[in-house]
Amino acid sequence: MKTEMVVGNRLLLRLKIEVMVLMKCHEQPDPERKAHFVDFVDRGKTQKFKFLVMGLVGPSLEDIRKKELLRNYSKSTAMQCCIQTMVALRDLHGIGYLHRCMKVLLRNLYIEIYALET
Known part of the structure; x- marks a missing residue:
């Protein structure tokens, strides 16, 4: 609520x-x-x-990582989360709305992916 x-x-x-x-x-x-x-x-x-x-x-991805996994997600799981997030944003954009945190999300996503590749 x-x-x-x-x-x-x-x-x-x-x-x-x-x-x-x-x-x-x-x-x-x-x-x-x-x-x-x-x-x-x-x-x-x-x-x-x-x-x-x-x-x-349910719990946030961060809560699951901290309380249940006790470690970071695998690259595969992280990419699946990214894909689902992008699909949800596509659906939100499809009805004419842009999430206000989109710029921050994209910047952080770029930083995380860049860090994983180096």
Whole structure:
């Protein structure tokens, strides 16, 4: 669940946009195009808060690496994660949205791949 105050700095209020994007993701007719997005459950508003209820997701890749693997991912696993991330971004771009962290992701991805190759 995500919450946001009803009153606040308009530049920081992003929940409405997240709801719109998530709803648009799940309106895709092709099930493969929405496979990487969390399930949309509900949205609403009280006098003080706006909220978005989403389906549960598992632990992050970092949490799995630290708590279960106790080591770094293999190159093959890291590349599979990269491929799935790129497919999800393609699907997000396909509905007309660009993730705000995309530049940082691409820069970090380039640095990581360059470091693996040298």
